[in-house]
Amino acid sequence: MTTLYGSGDSIEGKKILCEAEKFQKPHRISTKGRHNAQQVKAEGNPAKAVIDQPVRWVK
Secondary structure, X not given: OOOOOOOOOOOOOOEEEEEOOEEOOOEEEXXXXXXXXXXXXXXXXXXXXXXXXXXXXXX
């Protein structure tokens, strides 16, 4: 499994599991569709995120 450490590195998945000591309040962000998404910041030493369910296909 690859571990990314750089600022701006990202992962994509259908379901992502996050582990952190502290989470901030969720903020609404707009997406291309009718539905809105939420964004949450996680802080920890270290904070971790792992793909729990991968995306089936990507455009």
